[in-house]
Amino acid sequence: MIDGFIALYIFMLAAFVGHEIIGRVPSILHTPLMSGSNFVHGIVLVGAMVALGRADTTMELTIGFIGVFLGAGNAVGGYVVTERMLEMFKSSKEKGS
Amino acid sequence: MSEFVSMRSVIEASYFIAAILFIFGLKRMSSPVTARGGIIWAGAGMVVATLVTFLYPGMGNYALMMVAIFIGGVLAWVSGKKVAMTNMPQMIALYNGMGGGAAAAIAAVELLGGEEHGLVFGTLAVLGGMIGAVSFSGSLIAFAKLQGLMKSTVRFGGQQLLNLLLLTATVGLAGIIVFQHGDINLVSVFFLLALILGVTMTLPIGGADMPVVISLYNALTGLAVAFEGFVLQNAAMIIAGTVVGAAGTLLTQLMAKAMNRSLANVLFSGFGDEVVGEASDISGSMKPIEAADVGVMMAFADKVLIVPGYGMAVAQAQHKVWELAQLLISRGVDVKFAIHPVAGRMPGHMNVLLAEAGVPYDIIYDQDEINAEFASADVALVIGANDVVNPAARTDPASPIYGMPILNADHAKNVIVIKRGQGVGFSGIENALFFLDQTRMLYGDGQEMASQLIQEVKSI
Numbered sequence: 001m002i003d004g005f006i007a008l009y010i011f012m013l014a015a016f017v018g019h020e021i022i023g024r025v026p027s028i029l030h031t032p033l034m035s036g037s038n039f040v041h042g043i044v045l046v047g048a049m050v051a052l053g054r055a056d057t058t059m060e061l062t063i064g065f066i067g068v069f070l071g072a073g074n075a076v077g078g079y080v081v082t083e084r085m086l087e088m089f090k091s092s093k094e095k096g097s
Numbered sequence: 098m099s100e101f102v103s104m105r106s107v108i109e110a111s112y113f114i115a116a117i118l119f120i121f122g123l124k125r126m127s128s129p130v131t132a133r134g135g136i137i138w139a140g141a142g143m144v145v146a147t148l149v150t151f152l153y154p155g156m157g158n159y160a161l162m163m164v165a166i167f168i169g170g171v172l173a174w175v176s177g178k179k180v181a182m183t184n185m186p187q188m189i190a191l192y193n194g195m196g197g198g199a200a201a202a203i204a205a206v207e208l209l210g211g212e213e214h215g216l217v218f219g220t221l222a223v224l225g226g227m228i229g230a231v232s233f234s235g236s237l238i239a240f241a242k243l244q245g246l247m248k249s250t251v252r253f254g255g256q257q258l259l260n261l262l263l264l265t266a267t268v269g270l271a272g273i274i275v276f277q278h279g280d281i282n283l284v285s286v287f288f289l290l291a292l293i294l295g296v297t298m299t300l301p302i303g304g305a306d307m308p309v310v311i312s313l314y315n316a317l318t319g320l321a322v323a324f325e326g327f328v329l330q331n332a333a334m335i336i337a338g339t340v341v342g343a344a345g346t347l348l349t350q351l352m353a354k355a356m357n358r359s360l361a362n363v364l365f366s367g368f369g370d371e372v373v374g375e376a377s378d379i380s381g382s383m384k385p386i387e388a389a390d391v392g393v394m395m396a397f398a399d400k401v402l403i404v405p406g407y408g409m410a411v412a413q414a415q416h417k418v419w420e421l422a423q424l425l426i427s428r429g430v431d432v433k434f435a436i437h438p439v440a441g442r443m444p445g446h447m448n449v450l451l452a453e454a455g456v457p458y459d460i461i462y463d464q465d466e467i468n469a470e471f472a473s474a475d476v477a478l479v480i481g482a483n484d485v486v487n488p489a490a491r492t493d494p495a496s497p498i499y500g501m502p503i504l505n506a507d508h509a510k511n512v513i514v515i516k517r518g519q520g521v522g523f524s525g526i527e528n529a530l531f532f533l534d535q536t537r538m539l540y541g542d543g544q545e546m547a548s549q550l551i552q553e554v555k556s557i
Contacts, residue, residue: 007327007335014323014336017120018343022351025127030348031445035189036126037344038315040119040139042192043337044199044322045166046150047329051206052165053156059281060206061158065165067202072169074196075147079140080177081188086132088182088452 035082042075104154111149112333118142119337123344146333169195182453183410186443187243190311193318194236200229200321201288207328208274208284218328219275225324227271227291232314232321234295239311242299252301257365263294298364306363308443309352313360316345355438356501386537388546391513392553398475400431402467404506405451407441408481408517412543415454418480421551422456428554433460435467435477435504437485468505477509479530481516481543487528512536515546 025033048071052064122139125131147166151159173192180188204226207214214222241247270287277283302310319341326334353360395401403422409415422432434456440447451461462470471477479486486506489496506512507530514531516538530536539546 010332010335011323011339014339015343018340018345019347021120021123021127021340022344022347026129028445028448029127029129029132030352031185031441031443031449032132033123033126034312034315034345034348034443035185036123036136036139037319037341037348038189038193038196039136039143040123040337041196041315041319041322041341042143043115043119043146043334044196044203044318044325045143046146047203047322047325047331047334048199049147049150049162049166050153050156050329050331051203052158052162053153054210055158055206057209060209061161063202063205063209064158065161067199067206068162068165069169070195070202071199072166073173074192074199075143075173076170077173077177077188077192077195079136079143080174081180081185081192082126082136083140084177084182085185085449086126086136088449 032082032085035078035085039075039078039082042071042078045071045075047071104152108149108152109332111145112331115142115146115333116336118145119333120340123340182450183407183413183441184244185449186308186311186446187240190236190239190243190307190314193311193315194233194240197229197232197236197314197318197321200318200325201226201233201291202229203325203329204229205284205288207325209279209281213278214328216275219278220271221324222328223271223274223287225321225328226288227267228317228324229321230288230291231295231298232317234292235299236295236311236314236318238296238299239307239314243307256297256301260294260297263290263297267291267294302363306356306358308439308446309349309356309358309360309363311443312345312349312352313364316342316349319343319345352439352443358501381532381534383531383538384536386513386539388539388541388549389553391537391539392550393557394511394513395425395430395476395478395550396428396554396557398425398430400433400470400474401425401476401478402433402435402471402474402506402509404435404437404477404479404482404486404504405440405447406437406480406482406485407447408483409543410441410447410450410481412481412517414480414543414547415450415456417544417547417551419451419454419456421547421554422460424551424554433462433467433470435462435464435471435506437464437482437504438502440482440485464502464504471505471508474509475511477506477512479506479512479514480547483516483528486530489529493529506530507533507536510535513539515539515541515543517542 048067052068055061055064118138119142122135125135125138204222207222267290274283274287319338323335323338323342326338353363425432436447441450484498486504488507490498490501490503493499512535514536
């Protein structure tokens with residue numbers, strides 16, 4: 001069980017990590033990073049899968065289905081867009097130097 | 098039962114690995130050299146976490162699950178591959194909104210389901226659901242605005258009051274739901290209110306501020322995911338969500354700072370309100386010029402600074418502009434690109450677009466590096482940029498963009514502005530730069546004009 005203060009500790013440390021990662025980023029990477037973090041919260045997909053997996057009533061099934069659909073869109077779309085953006089950075093570096 | 102326990106530890110271990118991959122992936126993404134590898138690390142984490150979730154004990158509906166993943170995944174894959182680089186920001190908004198919606202859906206299932214969550218987890222479920230729903234509808238509005246599906250900014254008297262009332266009502270209902278578990282009517286009204294709140298919050302915000310808003314919703318979705326992670330006891334969701342929540346909040350602040358606006362200012366004050374009438378005491382006229390004259394002017398210049406804006410990207414002119422720059426460089430002209438922090442639609446967006454065209458890094462300069470050089474430049478070529486070179490930001494306290502750091506294009510000896518027509522910029526403000534004595538307007542499509550300039554320079 002993740003409970004009480006353990007939960008609070010995890011929350012605090014993870015927040016600190018997030019803050020540290022972005023701290024010293026050049027502004028040219030702001031858009032790709034935002035896109036990358038947008039992909040990372042696509043992990044919501046696994047939560048939606050669990051919710052749908054446990055659903056019984058039609059109502060729950062419908063909402064769960066929508067949740068999984070949206071979560072999959074977040075994860076896949078976030079990945080594709082970030083990857084395309086970062087690809088550009090690489091090729092330009094090679095051409096530039 | 099022991100089989101369940103060991104299954105549980107396989108799942109937990111996989112989530113742990115996924116969380117590590119996310120964190121290191123994001124870390125790698127924060128440097129241009131390792132950025133490409135970063136998304137692949139994070140992607141691997143996502144695959145591991147998703148696959149192992151199929152092993153979760155006590156689940157069913159696998160067929161339905163796979164259909165949903167397939168439809169959502171394919172739609173997102175195709176749209177993500179197809180979208181033009183210029184439209185990236187709104188796609189991020191769209192995918193972010195989907196994540197928020199998924200978090201809200203999880204909350205809805207949990208709140209309607211039979212299980213009691215207790216005070217703490219019940220509160221987290223409700224809060225996560227509310228934030229997710231706001232992020233969902235808000236992001237969709239942001240998407241619609243940037244995509245041009247929704248042109249106008251809707252504002253009316255008492256709007257802030259309405260938002261406040263909506264917020265109060267939603268939070269109030271949230272409080273009731275925590276104690277009155279599983280009431281379908283209450284839950285439905287609650288989510289409906291949260292969705293409306295997201296819409297009314299986003300509607301009055303002007304297009305120029307959208308990047309900040311999208312970034313904020315990105316952070317909010319992260320937070321919602323973390324909250325639902327607590328409810329589902331899912332460590333991967335808690336950690337990934339919280340990291341994104343914190344990183345996104347910081348990113349939002351950085352973006353707001355680049356525009357010299359506070360977050361509160363972005364959210365609660367309309368941008369480009371009716372202020373225009375007050376501020377437009379601009380005298381003089383816009384003076385047109387022919388491409389041939391511009392060609393000569395640039396070909397015999399010592400130093401040319403190019404100020405690209407979103408308009409250049411929309412016209413898909415970046416390749417032609419780079420060709421023009423190469424031509425000038427081969428004639429011995431000192432050519433540099435000057436990038437405003439919010440050029441394009443987001444910080445760094447213009448760099449991505451120029452990189453796509455093949456412009457090398459060492460002739461692209463940030464505002465701070467280049468601003469002093471405008472005074473010694475013979476020509477400042479402004480193409481598709483508007484608000485970021487408006488001197489009113491420096492001089493006119495009545496202007497809505499007053500105080501925003503701008504590129505000092507007006508310090509150059511000659512200013513050439515390539516522009517489609519006489520309209521105002523993204524923020525709807527008249528640009529004092531266009532009326533200066535040393536400014537000439539080259540009217541036309543960015544790409545066409547760049548091609549013409551290439552011909553003119555070649556023919557010299």
